[in-house]
Amino acid sequence: MNEFLPKQVKNLIEEFSRLPGIGPKTAERLALHLLKAPERDVINLSDAVRKLKEASVFCPICFGLSDTSDCCSICRDESRDQKTICVVEQILDIGSIEKTGYRGVYHVLHGAISPIDGIGPENLKIPELIKRVSVNPAGIKEVILATNPSHEGDATAIYISKLLRPFEINVTRIARGIPVGGNLNYTDEITLSKAMEGRKEMH
Secondary structure, eight states, X not given: OOXXXXXXXXHXXXXXXXXXXXXXXXXXXXXXXXXXXXXXXXXXXXXXXXXXXXXXXXXXXXXXXXXXXXXXXXXXXXXXXXXXXXXXXSTHHHHHHHTTTOXXXXXXXXXXXXXXXXXXXXXXXXXXXXXXXXXSGGGOOEEEEOOOSSHHHHHHHHHHHHHHGGGTOEEEEOOTTSOTTOOGGGSOHHHHHHHHHTOEXXX
C-alpha cells in the first residue's frame, strides 16, 4: 500500500479490500473516487451502509432478507406454494430462481459445505431446514436442492438429501443444464428454467 497516503485513506482502502471481489487496486480506486466525489454523495453512501445493518434482517423462516422483523414477503405470500421448498446457497440465488417462474418458497443456506474452508453443516442453515420440515412433514411435498453445480454444492445436496430421507418427502436436485463449477447467480434464466424443469429425485 502506498505509504504516502493519509492514515484515513489507507484505512478505507483496507476495508474495501475485505469485500469479496475487490482487490487492492480496485480498493484504491474506490477510495480515491470517494475523495473526489461531492460530500453529499459520500454522506448518502455512508447512510446506506449504516442503514443496511439497521433495517435489513433475516427472515426467521427462510433466512432470506426481510425489511421487517416478521417473515419476508415471499414467505408471507399466500398465493405461493408453501408445500414446495427450494433450497439455495445464497440470497441472490432467489432472484435467479424467481426468473424461472417458480412459485414455491425458499430456504437459504448461506453457503455450502466446504471442509477446506472450515465450513461444516453446523455453519449453515441446514439444522433450521430439517427443523422446518420436521415440524410439518405432511405439509411439505417437495424439497428442491438448487445448490450450485460444484463439488461443494453437490456435497451439500447429498448431505441434506440423507437428512431428509426419514421424512418420506420428495427430494429433487436441479438438472445439469448448468455447467459444473457454475454459479446460479450468473446462469441465464432459460438454462436455469430447463434445470428446474428437469430436476431429478435424489436417492
